[in-house]
Amino acid sequence: MTAEREYLGSHPWLTFDYRIDFDVKDQLWARLGEAFAQCQHLTGTPLTPAVAEELGAVYLAKGAMATTAIEGNTLSEQEVAEIISGGRTLPPSRRYLQQEVENVVAALRAVDDNSRHGGTAITVDWIKRQNRQMLADLETDDHVQPGEFTTTGLVVGTYRGAPPRDVPYLMDRLVDWIARLTDGNDQQPATVRFFGAFLAATLSHLYLAWIHPFGDGNGRTARLLECAILTNSGLVPWVSANLLSDHYNRTRSEYYRRLSNASRHGDVTGFLGYAAQGFVDQLREQIELVQRHQLRVSWINFVHERFRCLPNTEATARQRTLLLSLPDGPTPLNAVRRLTPELAEQFAGRSDKTVTRDINRLQSLGLAVVDRRTIAPAIHLMAAFIPGRATTPPDDRG
Template sequence: MRTYERTHPWLNFSLDLRTLPPHLWALLGEVASKCDHVAGVPLDPEVAKYIHHVYLAKGALATTAIEGNTLTEDEAKAYLDGKLDLPPSREYLGKELDNIVAAFNKIVAEISQKGPRPLSIQQLKDMNKQVLRGLKLEQSVVPGQLRRHPVVVGRYRCAPYEDCEFLLAKFIDFINGFSAPAGMSPIYSVLKAIIAHLYFVWIHPFGDGNGRTARLIELHILLSSGFPQPTGHLLSNHYNLTRQEYYRKLDQARDPNGGVIAFIDYAVRGFWEGLVDQLELIKGQQWRVAWINYVHEQFKGKNSPADTRRRVLALALSEQEKAIGKNAIRTLTPDLAQLYAGKTTKTITRDLNRLSEMGLVKKENNRFISQREKILAFIPWRHNSRQSK
């Protein structure tokens, strides 16, 4: 008998799917459906690039923040955009992000160039090596090499180091053998990614960077299964947003009476919530582009100075979340400041009235707001339906 069989009996490399409750199967189906929606959304390339960048930054920050990275989301975005120089005392935080982004990009490049491939031990070692590249580590930690010493994380004593190589081989066989029935591939891929994360963290085969490596494995499995790139970062983001619950669920997952199922339920629910938010962001971007096109269509063939001014004003108001007072119009954007230079307040009033007549702007308590909801064809029906109840 190997040591881990006595000390870590939960490392049994099995998952009885018959124990999954009906609500979890339903939620998995919704996750698969929403991922299909994300994959099938037509987007302007610049908008798609923006959304990809947003979730790349979220994913990179999330997986490092769980391990203690203290950069804010805005700082992470600015750093990845090359717009933030960190002081020497915080340079390592940027290095952690760089390592994760490089690992993300490598996974994407390998899948796009060579297609999906089964996981291998060497792949896991390479992931860990990339995660820890150039960071200051304990003397006993060698990036990409299995640990040769006991490790305790919080209250959890990780699997015996002498069994790590054996356990990693079993892990690879288990995950690569996790096949789906016909038509169930997306649902099983989510289960596979989550259970791979859980088992890898339990084994903890490397001296450092195991959590980050586990989340890279999740990403690899999801992207290999055809999930859109932005969705691949949602699990990491969920774990980070609910960090205390994440650790609690990891700790409880060792309970033979439903602990694993509880962790899967927690992860899938967070995945679903992240997809809801992601689809809202995508819908908002589509709405914005559609409105811009609609405004331009309303001014088609109208090129007078007044029409040009009104078109710019309509577009500027559409970028505002709240109604704007007439006196703030001039300073709303640099373009408007230039267009209204030397004009009286009467000109602004005429322009707003004309936009209101065109149905592009509406007045609310002597303030003005874009009427973007005009192009949401079914919103009035839903609104009236709710009022009639």
């Protein structure tokens, strides 16, 4: 029966097997080892609910923008964030762009919600539902039936999808393969489970793109499947599970080249290495952002503790407000009184001499770094364990 399958002649790379080239195996494992460590770091990082919610919104917007941008959506990350928050509705001529984003956001939120209730069961029907969600309320070509396998031979660029009559069989094999790659992991070390989840996620992404089972939305569906598998592992924080979409979008031409090389030249390892390096790079950026938030929270706590020891006067309260209103970097001295509405109200009716006295007081307390033109909070005081920065104020000489 297998010999009758048309795809064996047209798509011989659909083997549902993989071999990691020996000469890059150690390099790939090293990248995945770092990715695992970074994910563990993020998982164990305490954040206030407000900061966690803010970061969740940031990476939801990044993920939705990235996976739609790869398919040609032109909305900016800021526009996507405003759409997600409900603060923006695009005009009719661009409404389809908003709909594309909203469809992806709904799917990503469902993956997140499922992860809190036992994870997502990856079945053929589930994959079909995700494709239907991706195309919901969008105009499509006549041959496209959202959530149903194509019955028409598809060509994307120079790539031809798998023979339509083989698609149901191939999708059944894909789902079974995903289960094998991720099954029985509870008894294995966390590192092995992480490696298995990453391989299952990226390989299923690759195979779904190769099979091209739907009339439209295959790329978005493949990247959502990748995100769901990573989230299901329980070892990748949800805010990190769609970082790969951002990587693919940032390196779009390389993404398509790696997909092409994997099918034309059998370079599956090249795609895995490309994805692993991008995942590591994105995780590093994410941790840096989380650390900046943590640093800011520590700074706020330190300021309140420091001011608790000072006289409880109107001037002291104003100086504390000023200090906490300063952004991390240098602020021009002439902009200080207008940093926030609260600060503007406290300085209302007061002379520039009052502002100068408050600035000098913060400097004398060692809580601000001041030169002739700018003021910056002394957040470097929080960096006790960062080599070379424990007691060194920022250098603003430009």
